[in-house]
Amino acid sequence: MSAPSAAERPLKDIDRDSLASEDSDATDEEGWEDVEPDDETQPVVGLFSDKVYPDVRSMLKESKDKHDFDLRKLQKELDLDFLDTIKLVNYIRSSVKKGNMTPDLSSKDKFQSEIYLKPVLEDDALLYSLDDIEDEEPGEAVGETQAERQVVELQEELERLQIQFSEYRLAVQKSLEEQLTKEDEKLPLTPAGRTSTKAEEVDSDYFTSYAYNGIHESMLKDTIRTDSYRDFVYENKHIFKDKVVLDVGCGTGILSMFCAKAGARKVISVDNSNIIDRAKEIVYENGFGDVITCIRGKIEEVTLPVEQVDIIISEWMGYGLLFEAMFDSVIYARDRYLAPGGLMAPSHATLRIAPLADPDLVQSHIGFWHDVYGFNMKSMLTGIYDEALVRTVPSSVIAAESQIFLTLPLHTITVEELSFLKEFELTLKEDVDALDGWAIWFDIFFMPSRDSTLPPNATPADLQKKGIVSFTTGPDGKETHWQQTILLIDHGKKHAAPLKKGQLIKGKVGYQKKDSNSRSLNITVEYDAGVGERGSQNWALQ
Numbered sequence: 001m002s003a004p005s006a007a008e009r010p011l012k013d014i015d016r017d018s019l020a021s022e023d024s025d026a027t028d029e030e031g032w033e034d035v036e037p038d039d040e041t042q043p044v045v046g047l048f049s050d051k052v053y054p055d056v057r058s059m060l061k062e063s064k065d066k067h068d069f070d071l072r073k074l075q076k077e078l079d080l081d082f083l084d085t086i087k088l089v090n091y092i093r094s095s096v097k098k099g100n101m102t103p104d105l106s107s108k109d110k111f112q113s114e115i116y117l118k119p120v121l122e123d124d125a126l127l128y129s130l131d132d133i134e135d136e137e138p139g140e141a142v143g144e145t146q147a148e149r150q151v152v153e154l155q156e157e158l159e160r161l162q163i164q165f166s167e168y169r170l171a172v173q174k175s176l177e178e179q180l181t182k183e184d185e186k187l188p189l190t191p192a193g194r195t196s197t198k199a200e201e202v203d204s205d206y207f208t209s210y211a212y213n214g215i216h217e218s219m220l221k222d223t224i225r226t227d228s229y230r231d232f233v234y235e236n237k238h239i240f241k242d243k244v245v246l247d248v249g250c251g252t253g254i255l256s257m258f259c260a261k262a263g264a265r266k267v268i269s270v271d272n273s274n275i276i277d278r279a280k281e282i283v284y285e286n287g288f289g290d291v292i293t294c295i296r297g298k299i300e301e302v303t304l305p306v307e308q309v310d311i312i313i314s315e316w317m318g319y320g321l322l323f324e325a326m327f328d329s330v331i332y333a334r335d336r337y338l339a340p341g342g343l344m345a346p347s348h349a350t351l352r353i354a355p356l357a358d359p360d361l362v363q364s365h366i367g368f369w370h371d372v373y374g375f376n377m378k379s380m381l382t383g384i385y386d387e388a389l390v391r392t393v394p395s396s397v398i399a400a401e402s403q404i405f406l407t408l409p410l411h412t413i414t415v416e417e418l419s420f421l422k423e424f425e426l427t428l429k430e431d432v433d434a435l436d437g438w439a440i441w442f443d444i445f446f447m448p449s450r451d452s453t454l455p456p457n458a459t460p461a462d463l464q465k466k467g468i469v470s471f472t473t474g475p476d477g478k479e480t481h482w483q484q485t486i487l488l489i490d491h492g493k494k495h496a497a498p499l500k501k502g503q504l505i506k507g508k509v510g511y512q513k514k515d516s517n518s519r520s521l522n523i524t525v526e527y528d529a530g531v532g533e534r535g536s537q538n539w540a541l542q
Helices: 029-034 056-067 071-078 082-097 144-181 198-209 213-221 223-235 254-261 275-285 326-337 359-365 460-464
Strands: 244-248 266-271 292-296 309-313 338-345 348-356 389-391 403-409 420-427 437-446 469-472 484-488 504-513 521-528 534-541
Touching: 056 071, 071 082, 213 223, 223 254, 223 338, 223 437, 223 469, 244 254, 244 326, 254 266, 254 275, 254 292, 254 309, 266 275, 275 292, 309 326, 326 338, 348 420, 359 484, 403 420, 437 460, 460 469, 484 521, 484 534
Parallel strands: 244 266, 244 309, 266 292, 309 338
Antiparallel strands: 348 403, 348 437, 389 484, 420 504, 437 469, 437 484, 504 521, 521 534
16 A cells, blocks of 8 residues: 555555545645645535535634634634644644533643644645635725736645645654654553553554545555556456455455455455445445455454465555555565465565656755745755655656666565665766756566566566556656655755766665654665765655
8 A cells, every 4th residue: 555644644645545645645745736726615624513614714704603713813812823723723623522612722832732733634624724714805806917916826825835734744743753752651551451652552543544535535546556456356367266365454445356356265354444344334335245354453463264365465555665664564464374376466566766857846845945935944944855755757857767776576575675775877868967866666566476577677568568467656657646756865065066978877775664663764875976976865755
């Protein structure tokens, strides 16, 4: 499965297909380009009820009339900034959810806890609208000049929202990371009768993020992803007929139903999220209740109704392939339950790296802060190069043919092999003014036999010609919700040297979990492009 980021993807997007895609990707700030400019058409759930209002203004008006709650006035009285207002909304929603219809709003100290950065409602439209709650200007007719001005204002507003939500996401992630680094605190007993730790609490938040519709909608609408699984199953019905199949992280159960429809004798669908309740309903509504068994829990902790399975199918992939660490659970399931000679679907994955020459991306992400509406905000650049980005970049900015730096044979790879430092060599295919960064993506292959081998430097395009189901998440293919992982190089005060076509770049790329309990990744690249252009840098994918 893929991942959200903190505000955009619950820990998968936190993302994974998770708040990143609760907005197709809500995951990423790129998704804001698809937002309709007229926020008034966005339905909003009330602060003091479950009523859905056609827009934020009508909701705020009724909140003021019926509950004596004036958000604009309270913002001014308590001097609330954007993050304060985020906390206020989540504080009120949390209080109302507990039955308190008159939460104490006498001071912003009442809702300064970092826990109120976490949304109470999934895909809360009100949080997207906090920058657009001013009273409408009375009546002036909108002429051509005014309309043009409004277009500019809307563009500026979208830029502000993108920046503010980026800050919000980072603030949420920072809060979660701080919880993990503190000493374990005693929490209520787990079902096993022991006290849980903060790490387990955050892990629980990860699974909770998959209980919401948005992330599953994003994944299901990713036709490259979903069609590939469907095509492999339906084109190989002889493989699935009368077999026992395990679906790890089943979500809505779509892969399980593909297998059942293809003739599987029994399908066991496991998920540790509340989405399993919906999956059960979906399974029965589609007539597969006698074939598919849905089980709630972590694959490492549940007891399956069989000793072995013939096939394991799972969509476990996250940003940069290994974000979220879900593949660890798939490996556990393979080692514990897959029968000798059993099949993994997909069977192979490859990770690729390529140099990036994209001055427009650098300007929009880095240079932007030097002049924000006429103000210098360069202090915002602190740590900006430390974060890996999830973006879709055009193939035109890829300055060399990509190279595979890790091949994952799913039948044999171990968890230990998922932390690595691998060498690469790339040859520039064109002159570039500067080496701006690196693009990383992955390719997925569904080989029909456990004994099938993946050709060296395999590409989905080549194998598709041979009838092998496969897909790429790279810039040469159709966009997927995974997009590409972008690592911008921090040249510091040194001016980046121009590089010529044919220049050889040698280096190493490494993946490492942030810590043993984390679903985040640290990515390292060391490189030497000659002519004094060399470096080593770390990025966090979180």
